[in-house]
Amino acid sequence: MTITKASALPTEQRPNHSKHRSSRLPGPPWYTAAGNTLRFLRHALDFSQEMRNRYGDVVSVPTLMGRLTLVFHPDGVRRVLQENHLNYNKNIPDYRILSLVLGNGLLTNDGESWLQQRRLMQPAFHRDRVAAFGTLITEATTAWLNQLETAQAIGSGRPLDIPQEMSRLTLSIVCKALFGADLPAEALERVSRALTTANHLLSEAFYLPGILSLPTPQRHRLREARGELHAVVDTIIQQRRALGEQRGRGDLLAMLLDARDAETGVGMSDQQLRDEILTLLLAGHETTANTLSWTLYLLAQHPDIAANLQSEYRRVLQGRPPRMDDLPHLSLTRMVIEESMRLYPPAWALGRRALAEDEIGGHTIPKGAYVLVFQYVTHRHPDFWERPDAFDPERFAAERATGRHRYAYFPFGGGPRLCIGNQFALIEARLILATFLSRYQLLLSPTAHVIPEPLVTLRPRGSLLMTAHSTTDGAVYSGGKGASQ
Numbered sequence: 001m002t003i004t005k006a007s008a009l010p011t012e013q014r015p016n017h018s019k020h021r022s023s024r025l026p027g028p029p030w031y032t033a034a035g036n037t038l039r040f041l042r043h044a045l046d047f048s049q050e051m052r053n054r055y056g057d058v059v060s061v062p063t064l065m066g067r068l069t070l071v072f073h074p075d076g077v078r079r080v081l082q083e084n085h086l087n088y089n090k091n092i093p094d095y096r097i098l099s100l101v102l103g104n105g106l107l108t109n110d111g112e113s114w115l116q117q118r119r120l121m122q123p124a125f126h127r128d129r130v131a132a133f134g135t136l137i138t139e140a141t142t143a144w145l146n147q148l149e150t151a152q153a154i155g156s157g158r159p160l161d162i163p164q165e166m167s168r169l170t171l172s173i174v175c176k177a178l179f180g181a182d183l184p185a186e187a188l189e190r191v192s193r194a195l196t197t198a199n200h201l202l203s204e205a206f207y208l209p210g211i212l213s214l215p216t217p218q219r220h221r222l223r224e225a226r227g228e229l230h231a232v233v234d235t236i237i238q239q240r241r242a243l244g245e246q247r248g249r250g251d252l253l254a255m256l257l258d259a260r261d262a263e264t265g266v267g268m269s270d271q272q273l274r275d276e277i278l279t280l281l282l283a284g285h286e287t288t289a290n291t292l293s294w295t296l297y298l299l300a301q302h303p304d305i306a307a308n309l310q311s312e313y314r315r316v317l318q319g320r321p322p323r324m325d326d327l328p329h330l331s332l333t334r335m336v337i338e339e340s341m342r343l344y345p346p347a348w349a350l351g352r353r354a355l356a357e358d359e360i361g362g363h364t365i366p367k368g369a370y371v372l373v374f375q376y377v378t379h380r381h382p383d384f385w386e387r388p389d390a391f392d393p394e395r396f397a398a399e400r401a402t403g404r405h406r407y408a409y410f411p412f413g414g415g416p417r418l419c420i421g422n423q424f425a426l427i428e429a430r431l432i433l434a435t436f437l438s439r440y441q442l443l444l445s446p447t448a449h450v451i452p453e454p455l456v457t458l459r460p461r462g463s464l465l466m467t468a469h470s471t472t473d474g475a476v477y478s479g480g481k482g483a484s485q
């Protein structure tokens, strides 16, 4: 069993959640604020781990931006995201920054307006609807591989920039799922460039919010990128609306255009539709791209597990591309991806504002507190994970996962704001991995040196270069330097 005794106990019997309520939260003293700020800005992951090791599962950290309340225990995560979610909204700087590009889309929206939008959009992400995108995903991945082969960028010994390639592939997939065949290559290129610029600037602003509120060159560039995105998306919406009844095509945009509120019968305005599309473009590609990059990185460091994956593909696929109905038989692929998202969760922390006082783990959370639940730290919590830093996909085998705390692992968040695209992402990641790795083995370039960089999402920083060799070449896997597990 992976699960330790503590996590196997019913919630109410677990340690650390005393009934004694204490008004002063544990944490470093006020005069460490400047140092904490620097450490949080530079090394958020290590710093947060250290805070848990020193002070426990609920920690108040003084910083120059105000106090941060860090919640690490899964019971606390459940309290914030699910049990008392109405007490925690998204009125925090991170989401204000994101809304500069995403407007009032689902990720940044809140309250009644969010609920109404979520109701309108939920049916488009129903499992059966998402499953219909399986063929699109495999075809796009095969086309991407073929393109790389034609350009001799793969199979020729030339290194591939994995994060860049994964991002290119997942963006083209989410664009096809959204717009069908409507997005010409030139528009895709424009969207891709503007989205990359916006993403960089938003990430920079995560740690330096002022750079986008003052008249800086960064703010100017963000406005340009946003203008470009609006121009492309608005044109597509207008073209589709003009088609009237003829517009049904089975892509996400058609579903969103047809969505009507059950009570009022009202659909989305053009502006709301644009915000939702931009949200799906941004939230729907970067996260999955990171998951794939980290997975390929971990596999390159664990050649035995990579070899077992190859056996799974030979046995199940027998040389053909994967299909949706193969997924239940690709169990190692699923476990590898889940374990990769445990060690390197693309959403590494989620922030909320406490609207009223609350109690978590026997501690008082003050009204107005800036609360952060931390996937990166909880996913490595020693009370819930044996050998927390080891890459061990089998811990996601059904028999080992049974009884695990629901919130010991929450890569897609939880409660009412659970990621709407989680089924899409899991289907996509498995189909891409199986299509790619059934044809190629990947070797980490000897110069590769990678560390996790916590920006809007958790990205691999440094060079994640890999060479791809045809599975029939008999290449041997090898490890590289970096954040090895």
Ligand code: HEM
Pocket (backbone or CB within 6 Å): 106, 107, 118, 174, 279, 280, 283, 284, 285, 287, 288, 291, 345, 346, 347, 350, 351, 410, 411, 412, 413, 414, 416, 417, 418, 419, 420, 421, 422, 424, 425
């Ligand atoms: C591995 C891939 C992904 C991960 C790890 C991920 C993670 C998350 C997380 C943690 C949240 C909750 C944010 C919060 O509570 O503050 C979220 C929300 C969201 N995600 Fe994902 N996501 C992924 C893929 C996708 C995809 C493929 C799409 C769309 C096609 C998507 C669209 C969204 C949207 C629209 C929201 C906001 C939902 C709401 O608040 O109602 N995500 N995602």
